[in-house]
Amino acid sequence: MQNELDEFDQWVDLASERLGGAVLYANDDFFAEKENLLKPAAAIFIDGKYTDRGKWMDGWESRRRREDGHDDCIVRLGAPGVVRGITIDTAHFRGNYPESASVETCTLHGTPTTEDLLKATWVEVVPRSKLIGDTKNRFSIAPENARRATHLRLHIYPDGGVARLRVYGEVSADLSWMGRQGQVVDLAAVEHGASVVACNDMFFGSRHNLIMPGRSVNMGDGWETKRSRKTAPDWLLLQLAAEGTIERIEVDTNHFKGNFPESCAIEGKWAAHGATGDQLLAEEDKWLPILERTKLQAHTRHFFSKEIANAGPFTHLRLRIFPDGGVSRLRVHGVVTAEGRETQAISHLNEMDDRALEAELLTCCGSRTWVKKMMSARPYTTISSLQAKHVQASTALEKDDWLEAFRAHPRIGEKKAETATGVQAATWAKGEQANVAEASSTILDELAEINRAYEEKFGHIYIVCATGKTAEELLAIAKERLNNYPATELKRAADEQRKITDLRIAKMVSR
Secondary structure: OOOOOOOOOOOEEOOOHHHOOEEEEEOOOOOEOHHHHHOOOOOOOOOOOEEOOEEOOOOEEOOOOOOOOOEEEEEEEEEEEEEEEEEEEOOOOOOOOOOEEEEEEEOOOOOOOHHHHHHOOOEEEEEEEEOOOOOEEEEEOOHHHOOEEEEEEEEEEOOOEEOEEEEEEEEOOOHHHHOOOOOEEEOOOHHHOOEEEEEOOOOOEOHHHHHOOOOOOOOOOOEEOOOOOOOOOEEEEEEEEEEEEEEEEEEEOOOOOOOOOOEEEEEEEOOOOOOOHHHHHHOHHHOEEEEEEEEOOOOOEEEEOOOOOOOOOEEEEEEEEEOOOEEOEEEEEEEEOHHHHHHHHHHHHHHOOHHHHHHHHHOOOOOHHHHHHHHHOOOOOOHHHHHHHHHHHHHOOOHHHHHHHHOOOEOOOOOOEOOOOOHHHHHHHHHHOOOHHHOOHHHHHHHHHHHHHHHHHHOOOOOOOOOOOOHHHHHHHHHHHOOOOHHHHHHHHHHHHHHHHHHHHHHHOOO
């Protein structure tokens, strides 16, 4: 049968169980368990089926409230991402659906506990809105609320049942997926941020299935077109997770036995991130062959490496299947280019919520005035433009702002700063002073003494861009700068802070 297309179909379901999504908490799920919310299949209704608590319902349903308040649940997204749309499906809930609902998101690192989540700072992305029973209630997210999220909280007012929750958006993976420079990774994995932009047909199976984790579980868990009755191939456009060069491709026809394509071909192209299907198809001559038309077999994993005609770099791929049929998975193993790594890092900064970006920028510079100016300068485009914005923000800083920035650094020869700005800042400071750790005890004692003399004269710690410098060099620089007037030295220290910040910005977007 024809798949029902959702208005948010261009995006993946970030809360999908097969991506790792889970309902972590609900204050009440007396009638129906919270875990039902993320089931992949559409909700069903079984007439006459009851449990010892009441009517069996395929969804999350709380008891009837007899006091003030409302019910809520917390979902861990299977893949962190920028939420674009939410569907609150009240299928089969007719006399027992909530009157209204609202949605919040937050970004937390690691594996926070329920207690951590309940204490977290949440940002409302869907204000309290009326719901309709037995309906897919769809809510688009306002652009100003489209920031990266790891968790979602659904509030229902005052109580009732919701069958399914779908959270549509763009995956914004942690940058660690790119691995070390030169490491081979799957450029087509949805969990890394790849997306299927468009296809000419997906009658039997969604195009998004093609890049899901793991092997397909059945024939419905792949991309399958209808019997086309034409000579032209069916096609699909894929945006890679990042610009990369291709080393190996896997085309898997798992479970497709009487309906696999006779053959396939793959082409590559460079295009801007977010290019639409029409834009990608507009310049036919820009597509370069990667895999020439090649025979396929039923229910088989096909691997291609020697057959690759052009390695790229590419940002987009086009898969053609002749003449039609089904493919379960496509894997594109390759290496992210330097340009691709930079683009990913810049996009990551642009997608962060304000609290996460503030914490990230504080690792580069401890001045909150500087951080605010940098945050207001979004969106960023390149490392160079980011560093140019840093220069502009630094120019506007006053004395107190610089002193605040200085306090975020440990003294030369020490490990802890007066003002802590996170583990990353401490790690960078340790690396910047790596040569100092190798100094003799005599030199370290002299550094401690010069630090005291410097602070006594200027009222702030000795700030110097220590990267690559020996302890002896740092000691000599400090002795020379002790001869400066306070106003002159403040300018010199500010210049050193700018150098440190510049280097840390480069580290921030390249790690």
